[in-house]
Amino acid sequence: MSTSSPSANILWFIPTHGDGRYLGTSTGGRDVNLAYMRQIAQAADELGYYGVLLPTGRSCEDSWIVASALAPATKRLRYLVAVRPGLQSPAVAARMTATLDRISDGRLLVNIVTGGDPVENKGDGIFLSHGERYEITREFLAIYRELLAGHTVNYKGKHLTVEDGKLLFAPVQEGGPPLFFGGSSDAGIDVAVQTVDKYLTWGEPPAEVAEKVARVRAAAEKAGRKLSFGIRLHVIVRETNEEAWRAADDLIRHVSDDTIAAAQKIFARMDSEGQRRMSELHGGRRDKLEISPNLWAGVGLVRGGAGTALVGDPQTVAARIKEYQALGIDTFILSGYPHLEEAYRFAELVFPLLSLSHTTIAAPSKVNTGPFGETIANDVRPVLKQAAQS
Secondary structure: OOOOOOOEEEEEEOOOOOEEOOOOOOOOEEOOOHHHHHHHHHHHHHHOOOEEEOOOOOOOOOHHHHHHHHHHHOOOOEEEEEEOEOOEOHHHHHHHHHHHHHHOOOOEEEEEOOOOOHHHHHHOOOOOOHHHHHHHHHHHHHHHHHHHOOOOEEEEOOOOEEEEEOOOOOOOOOOOOOEEEOOOOHHHHHHHHHHOOEEEEEOOOHHHHHHHHHHHHHHHHHOOOOOEEEEEEEEEEOOOHHHHHHHHHHHOOOOOHHHHHHHHHHHHOOOOHHHHHHHHOOOOOOOOOEEEOOEEOHHHHOOOOOOOEEEEOHHHHHHHHHHHHHOOEEEEEEEOOOHHHHHHHHHHHOHHHOOEOOOOOOOOOOOOEOOOOOEOOOOOOOOOOOOOOO
16 A cells, blocks of 8 residues: 555545436436445445435435434445535534434534526525625524534524523534535635635636635635645546546537536536636536546536546556645545445555545455365455354
């Protein structure tokens, strides 16, 4: 294992909005039910991923309910679940947070999401401007963090008021779970440096990520705080670069120009600065999708949010991850299609090339042979387990 780079946390993704072999089509699509999501979560747990992200929005199954269903089926896996200021009361959200943290034995991570699609926001009853949503987020977090820290809260702001708010049942993690947050606008960065623990960016080219990290770090230092950094990326890893690029092309081979145009129209209506930056990477065009060495923007032709993928053989993908680590990124939230198979590919092919902060699957030590010396299936044998003596 490499020791030249700092240790990283690698998270995977639970596709509560759908999964399959191809983007932009029902061909090769899979029914994302609880049994399938459980398979992915248990695979990520056994493979040694640090945690999993559950997305949020009306196109997804509810992340809190899914996480509470999956947590008992896993042992070490952490769950990064969305809190939505403006959709939830901070006191109710704090109770939900403390409860899920307790029933998962301290395996909860919290993703603060302000919401960037005005149409979806209105469907959820939120009729606020971009700036107002961040005002509410700031007030929400002021209350929410104090409640999780065990304090009685009295707060009166422009949007939110609480009198004698308190939690009777504390979270397992002291002070509450770590708070993740992504926002590329000035308002988003200002909220981040004042209130959260980990700042997230989508997978932009390293030079642009370096500029953003430097900007956020400087703002945090000015506020007397220190943040850590994470990045959200897809991955397409195969044993050779040629295989990986073929897989990337194959992923979008059913995507039509009409599908791209319809998706880009939806993204254009959003007031998210991060989505604007993602869309600008490809401009809706198929002919310029490798926007940086081994960074491919094809996912963003039809998928909102994270729209870029690291593409290549294990050594190449590991090298690109280390480039981001050198910029100060310590947490990588990854996904790939289909999510079950790609979780195995990435863990088996790339984990051994990275320095990780979490325990992963152990490499087999010898070939499994049969009674006549022949190799039987593979070189992994069941772990010997002994019954406890009473």
